[in-house]
Amino acid sequence: MKKKIFVLWFLLSTVCFQNSFAQLTQTIRGRVLDKESKSPLTGANVILTTDTTIFKGTTTDFDGWFKLENIPLGRQSLKITFLGYSPVSLSNLIVSSGKENIINAELEESSLSMKEVEITATRRGEVTNEMSLVSARAFTVEETERYAGSRSDPARMAANFAGVQGADDSRNDIVIRGNSPLGLLWRVEGVDIPNPNHFSIPGSTGGPISAINNKILSNSDFFTGAFPAEFGNCISGVFDLKLRNGNNNRYESTAQFGLFGTEIMTEGPFSKKSTEGRGKASYLIAYRYSTLSIFKSLGIDLGTNATPKYQDLNFKLNFPLKNNANLSFFGIGGLSNIEILISNQRKPEREIYGQQDRDQYFGTGMGIIGGSYAKSLNANSYFKITLASSLEEQHAFHQLVYRHLGTDSMFVNDSLTDKLRYSFLQGKKSLAAFFNEKIDSRKTLKVGINADEYHFNFQDSIFNEFADSSTINQNKGKWLNRWNYEGNAALVQTYVQLKLKLAENITAVAGVHNQFFSLNGSLSPVEPRAGIKWILSKKHTLNAGFGVHSQIQPTYTYFYHLPNTLNLHNKNMGFIYSTQYVAGDDFMALDNLRIKTEIYFQRLFNVPVERASSSFSLVNLGSGFSRFFPGYLENKGNAENYGTELTIEKYFSKKFFFLFTTSLYNSHYKGSDGIKRNTDFNGNYVVNFLASKEFTVSEKGSFSIGTKITAAGNKRYSPVDTAASVRTAEIQWVDSLRNTKQFKDYFRADVKLNYRLNTKKITHEIGFDLVNVLGTKNILKLSYVPNAADPKADPVREEYQLGFLPIFYYKADF
Numbered sequence: 001m002k003k004k005i006f007v008l009w010f011l012l013s014t015v016c017f018q019n020s021f022a023q024l025t026q027t028i029r030g031r032v033l034d035k036e037s038k039s040p041l042t043g044a045n046v047i048l049t050t051d052t053t054i055f056k057g058t059t060t061d062f063d064g065w066f067k068l069e070n071i072p073l074g075r076q077s078l079k080i081t082f083l084g085y086s087p088v089s090l091s092n093l094i095v096s097s098g099k100e101n102i103i104n105a106e107l108e109e110s111s112l113s114m115k116e117v118e119i120t121a122t123r124r125g126e127v128t129n130e131m132s133l134v135s136a137r138a139f140t141v142e143e144t145e146r147y148a149g150s151r152s153d154p155a156r157m158a159a160n161f162a163g164v165q166g167a168d169d170s171r172n173d174i175v176i177r178g179n180s181p182l183g184l185l186w187r188v189e190g191v192d193i194p195n196p197n198h199f200s201i202p203g204s205t206g207g208p209i210s211a212i213n214n215k216i217l218s219n220s221d222f223f224t225g226a227f228p229a230e231f232g233n234c235i236s237g238v239f240d241l242k243l244r245n246g247n248n249n250r251y252e253s254t255a256q257f258g259l260f261g262t263e264i265m266t267e268g269p270f271s272k273k274s275t276e277g278r279g280k281a282s283y284l285i286a287y288r289y290s291t292l293s294i295f296k297s298l299g300i301d302l303g304t305n306a307t308p309k310y311q312d313l314n315f316k317l318n319f320p321l322k323n324n325a326n327l328s329f330f331g332i333g334g335l336s337n338i339e340i341l342i343s344n345q346r347k348p349e350r351e352i353y354g355q356q357d358r359d360q361y362f363g364t365g366m367g368i369i370g371g372s373y374a375k376s377l378n379a380n381s382y383f384k385i386t387l388a389s390s391l392e393e394q395h396a397f398h399q400l401v402y403r404h405l406g407t408d409s410m411f412v413n414d415s416l417t418d419k420l421r422y423s424f425l426q427g428k429k430s431l432a433a434f435f436n437e438k439i440d441s442r443k444t445l446k447v448g449i450n451a452d453e454y455h456f457n458f459q460d461s462i463f464n465e466f467a468d469s470s471t472i473n474q475n476k477g478k479w480l481n482r483w484n485y486e487g488n489a490a491l492v493q494t495y496v497q498l499k500l501k502l503a504e505n506i507t508a509v510a511g512v513h514n515q516f517f518s519l520n521g522s523l524s525p526v527e528p529r530a531g532i533k534w535i536l537s538k539k540h541t542l543n544a545g546f547g548v549h550s551q552i553q554p555t556y557t558y559f560y561h562l563p564n565t566l567n568l569h570n571k572n573m574g575f576i577y578s579t580q581y582v583a584g585d586d587f588m589a590l591d592n593l594r595i596k597t598e599i600y601f602q603r604l605f606n607v608p609v610e611r612a613s614s615s616f617s618l619v620n621l622g623s624g625f626s627r628f629f630p631g632y633l634e635n636k637g638n639a640e641n642y643g644t645e646l647t648i649e650k651y652f653s654k655k656f657f658f659l660f661t662t663s664l665y666n667s668h669y670k671g672s673d674g675i676k677r678n679t680d681f682n683g684n685y686v687v688n689f690l691a692s693k694e695f696t697v698s699e700k701g702s703f704s705i706g707t708k709i710t711a712a713g714n715k716r717y718s719p720v721d722t723a724a725s726v727r728t729a730e731i732q733w734v735d736s737l738r739n740t741k742q743f744k745d746y747f748r749a750d751v752k753l754n755y756r757l758n759t760k761k762i763t764h765e766i767g768f769d770l771v772n773v774l775g776t777k778n779i780l781k782l783s784y785v786p787n788a789a790d791p792k793a794d795p796v797r798e799e800y801q802l803g804f805l806p807i808f809y810y811k812a813d814f
Helices: 002-018 141-146 154-158 291-297 722-728
Strands: 025-034 045-048 057-059 065-072 074-081 088-095 101-107 136-139 164-166 174-176 184-188 220-223 237-241 252-258 261-269 282-289 309-321 325-340 358-376 381-405 411-438 443-464 478-503 506-517 527-535 540-551 576-590 593-610 633-653 656-670 676-678 685-696 701-712 746-758 763-771 779-784 796-800 805-813
Touching (some): 088 633, 141 154, 291 309
Antiparallel strands (some): 045 057, 074 088, 136 220, 164 174, 411 443, 527 540, 701 746
């Protein structure tokens, strides 16, 4: 391995030497728009500010386009100004030889007419959504790649932010302010989408590998509480993802080979007729295939028979139209499957994946395809309408493996018996539309609707080969059906929100949201949302927010039925609600050093709990690879989350950045037994520290090293009911003592190494992400796993998070 790395490094160094005598430059171009009306700003000034001794700038044309040529490679900064608007500064733009840098900037009109003001200049990390004033952060593609351990995954990147933490190293589920990962909403191009991850479990919001290629993302927003009225059917957080347009001026491509995927991306104009790219249609397409599957097909031993296979495709087609209109089409899709075959084992061993008594075949699929039409009606108003169709599917087949140890201490298979089959399919047709009106420089109104028509087809049966109760005993030796539902339902959401500048330095937002679910007639009351931001100075801002939010339950839970009955006993479950309060302080201690604090309180009510007295609550579900088999539930539970968060961030400057975040919080709930308990996700604290330093190796090469250190309180758990576990052959807990124990605190250190080389037409990049570099053993959960080689051994064992995992990649932009 070391020899291969040295050879690759030598080849890149040779290419660097061969190109060392040519001065390499690139183009920065883009468009400047009004932030609220999306109309082009003609005559805006765009100035390169990296080197103040040399003036290099331009102005935007009639359609808002600009172009800066012959820009030196490396990190560059721009400042964009326009009379009567707040200026925008864009820092640390990476200019490389392989790709043009295309910027889409939006300026906000000042309420002080005919006068430029610096006080409202856009800060780094400020969200693109003009209606959001609290608990929100913008993120870039570079951030998903820069942070050690993030694996180019938006969810894993977000786990570094204050109030957010991962739930499982092998998955990207995230816990936001103590809430279940079920409360997260994924939205792309204005449409709510299915779980965009490979190997997803029904009803979940995460998975082991994201099906979204981060290279197609534009600057996007992430919300952690009291979000604007336009976001509904979620109670913990929102990923509001925007897809970028392909380069409409020249053809560009990216090829990447790494542990988690071999991929190719291409982009460019549909036509070569124009050289400036104004008004030209463009395409952007990215495809990825599992590298481990390629290794497997080549006969390379991976150390396990359970090889994950997956592939995904992302695209966006953009067609600018006349009169400030635009038409675009987009899509994201992924397929994945894995086979965990215990029957292939010949030696006694403890397989880290799957259950030890069966062969498992598992597969998933997801996809969304849609089209958007946007039009600026005049200088003050615009609308956008998006139509989309999506699908998510999971299927599994289990076979029990009966075997014994032969005289040579090797396993001998006796028989395989079918145990479980299920197929869950959920389709959806979506409409998202809104109208935005800038009434004047102080007031902006936005009204909209999101409507989804669902189609469900849930099938599941399990073979009962033994008895654990009198009811089940009647069905011993029979197939028991648990899901058998096909039907439709609609979820309709409407909202209105108003942004008002009370003064030049005080902005308020107020709105209402409402939703209706046709499956059982659930109708939420009007949900108020409000926020305020007070800019005390150029360095200091105060903000506060409030909101009531609601969400349907994981859809498959509505259609489960008990053995011997077809009654859908949970079909009438209502929404879960969350009332949220947030207050924050944002202070720029230095030009590149930001200190942000927030405090919050959340009250959850109408939480589904069991009708019979128990500790169960739906707030504890949402992470891991298991489905939920609900008994009789009713909306009578409650929960609360409260805490404080601190962020200290040095923005990337002088080739160095760091991010320190910490959260102190509590998360409690009550089940139907009325006892106040810790939720599963109440770790009480989480601390993250990230840092990265970039070194200039040569005029065209740079090397960076980064680290991430995470310490957090671990999950809560309950004492094991050993007798019940043995009787049912799966882990069982002492219900009355739920979450009275806590696993040892979590600790993980990651290191990332990166080398970038610019040649005449290609930018090469090699990276190594060393996850859990210290090999710390963090407990994930307890499992019931009898040892066939030693039947007297304790069948309950600790399952651990990921050990040391080196991840490599090579990328070329050209």
